[in-house]
Amino acid sequence: MKERNYAAISKNILSWHSRIDRSLPWKVDRDPYKIWLSEIIMQQTRVEQGTPYYLRFVERFPTVESLAAAPIDEILKAWEGLGYYQRARNLHFTARQVALENNGNFPDTYEGLLALKGVGTYTAAAIASFAYDLPYAVVDGNVIRVLARVAGIDAPVNAPSTVREIQSMADRMLPPAQGADFNQAIMDFGALLCRPKNPHCGDCPIQSHCRAHAMGEVHNIPKKKPKKPKRKRYFHYLIFNLDDQIFIRKRRGNDIWKGLYEFYLIEHEGLLTTEELDKVIPFDFDFHPAAANRIQQLSHQTIECMFLEARIQDDAGLEDYERVDRKQVCKYAFPRALDWYLNDKAVTLNLLF
DNA sequence: AATTCGGGGTG
DNA sequence: CACCCAGAATT
DSSP states (O other): OOOOOHHHHHHHHHHHHTTOOOOOGGGSSOOHHHHHHHHHHHTTSOHHHHHHHHHHHHHHOOSHHHHHHSOHHHHHHHHTTSOOTHHHHHHHHHHHHHHHHSTTOOOOSHHHHHTSTTOOHHHHHHHHHHHHOOOOOOOOHHHHHHHHHHHTOOSOTTSHHHHHHHHHHHHHHSOGGGHHHHHHHHHHHHHHTSOSSSOOGGGOTTGGGOHHHHHTOGGGOSOOOOOOOOEEEEEEEEEEEETTEEEEEEOOTTSTTTTOEEOEEEEESSOOOHHHHHHHOSSOSOOEEOSOOEEEEOSSEEEEEEEEEEEOSSOTTOTTSEEEEGGGGGGSOOOHHHHIIIIIOSSOOOSOO
């Protein structure tokens, strides 16, 4: 096979990038803390979605020491709504490690960065290049799409062997003296021009190097393995009211939403009717539907949430729960569906209040 | 190698 | 509705 002209491709992408203005707030300086924080926040997250979170984090936690000193619940509250909450827990763990064991200094080698919890090959390469100008090529969703098209890769790109092939291409393509520039350029190129749908092939600076274009396969690459159907789950939430307080509990174990708060939960194979709920609920008081059901789409699950409220006179049977004022509940981090119930729900059907 | 971890934007 | 996003960790 003909040797691919990596130098020409990177040169054209860099040239294209020099005419692009995409300012990113975490790149105003080369503070490793800001680069690291932004990269963790942006994992599997659109820049437009993650940027407001980043701005709030640097405002509230300007240094790694301030982040390390914060309680995990405060960090989770700031992360609320962003998803993949293990990222926030790893963020806290790593901040403490850097602040307490390394005098506030992040590792300055690729291997050192890769050893941090929550930092994988992409993030280690991103920090190494953006913060320290080291020649490591990033491979994110954008780079995978761009290079899969350039090479006309027919194999599924979510197979590890294909990712390794693309990483190898990116490594060879990266100009060692311009690692940071090229990494930024190829990601912007994928995000703005070589997009998943309706790519701007007419304006493409590397069209003559693109095998997918030559084959007329741009719209079929990258290819992915079919995903299996989502699991469906049914959460029936009981909101107990004792005076002006409600009962909440932190989720534990290895299920979704670990570390976030929720109400008294009854999970069942299917959606329960009010009659069926009467038999299942180990309490004998009246409960009332308090909102329309909410369907929450996760990456691997579909969760339908039902919300019922009841007024109670004592906390018997609720010893494992925290009693918090309605006014104070906004200080706790909840999954989006429950935050919706507490704050966004348009019309309450609740007859109690 | 396969699976799971959220949530929102987009066509 | 399906797909995708500045991926990583676990099994």
